[in-house]
Amino acid sequence: MSTENILCKADIRVNKKIYTIFAVLMAIFLILLILVFIPVEKYSSRNLSYTKNIFGSTLTRIELASSYPLAYHGDDLFETIISFSAVTVEALLFIIPIILGILFIIKVDKTKQCSLSLTSNGINGQKKDVFSKKLLDIPFENITSIMVIDSLIGKLCGGKTLGISSATGTVKMICVQNAQEFVDMTLAELKKYKESVSNNSTQQAVVNEASDEADKLMKLKNLLEQGLISQEEFEQKRKELISRM
Numbered sequence: 515m516s517t518e519n520i521l522c523k524a525d526i527r528v529n530k531k532i533y534t535i536f537a538v539l540m541a542i543f544l545i546l547l548i549l550v551f552i553p554v555e556k557y558s559s560r561n562l563s564y565t566k567n568i569f570g571s572t573l574t575r576i577e578l579a580s581s582y583p584l585a586y587h588g589d590d591l592f593e594t595i596i597s598f599s600a601v602t603v604e605a606l607l608f609i610i611p612i613i614l615g616i617l618f619i620i621k622v623d624k625t626k627q628c629s630l631s632l633t634s635n636g637i638n639g640q641k642k643d644v645f646s647k648k649l650l651d652i653p654f655e656n657i658t659s660i661m662v663i664d665s666l667i668g669k670l671c672g673g674k675t676l677g678i679s680s681a682t683g684t685v686k687m688i689c690v691q692n693a694q695e696f697v698d699m700t701l702a703e704l705k706k707y708k709e710s711v712s713n714n715s716t717q718q719a720v721v722n723e724a725s726d727e728a729d730k731l732m733k734l735k736n737l738l739e740q741g742l743i744s745q746e747e748f749e750q751k752r753k754e755l756i757s758r759m
C-alpha cells in the first residue's frame with residue numbers, strides 16, 4: 515500500500531453549459547443534413563422532371579412519360595454529375611461537424627474520469643481519452659517542466675489546460691479549475707526535491723572523502739608498525755590527514 519502523502523489534488527470539472535451548447539449545434543447540423551435530402555422545388559426540362567433541395571442542388575432526375583426512349587444530351591449528363599457532387603459535398607459539410615462534435619463531447623465526458631494528484635514523491639493519477647486510458651506515475655526526478663496552457667478547448671469547457679513534461683513525454687490535462695495552484699505547489703515541491711538531492715550529494719561526497727582519509731591513515735599506521743617510517747614522520751602525516759577530514 516502506498517505511503518505517499520497527497521499534497522494537492524487537481525480539481526477537474528467540465529462546465530455543464532458545454533453540453534447544452536453542443537446539443538444545440540448538433541441539432542442545427544442534423545436539421546441541415548436532413549434538408550439536403552428534402553425536395554422543395556420541382557421543374558421539367560427536355561422530357562425530364564427535376565427536384566431540388568433548399569440549397570439549389572438537384573436531388574432527382576426522372577424521365578417523363580414518352581413513347582420514345584429518352585436521348586440524354588451531354589449537358590444533361592454533365593449537370594447530373596455536378597448536381598450529385600454538390601449534394602454529396604453538402605451532406606459531408608454537415609456530417610463531418612456532427613461526427614467531430616460527438617467525438618468532442620465523448621472526449622470532454624471522459625475528462626470526468628481523469629484524476630491528478632501531487633504527492634510527496636511526484637505526480638500520479640490517470641488520463642482517459644476517447645479511445646485510450648493512461649495511468650500516470652511521474653516521480654520528481656523525471657519532471658522537466660509543468661505549466662498552465664492557454665487552449666481553445668480549455669476556454670470552451672471551463673478551467674485551464676495543465677501541461678506536464680517528463681522524460682517519457684508530455685501529458686495535457688484539460689478542465690483543471692485550480693491549474694495555477696497545482697503548478698505553483700508542484701514547482702515548490704520540485705525545488706525542495708532538487709535541493710534535497712544536491713545536499714545529499716554534497717554530504718555523500720564529504721563522507722567519501724573522510725573515508726578515503728581514514729583508509730590513508732590506516733595504511734600510514736601499518737607503515738609505522740612495519741618500521742618503514744619513523745614515529746616523527748608518522749605524526750606529521752597523521753596531522754595532515756586529520757586536518758583534511
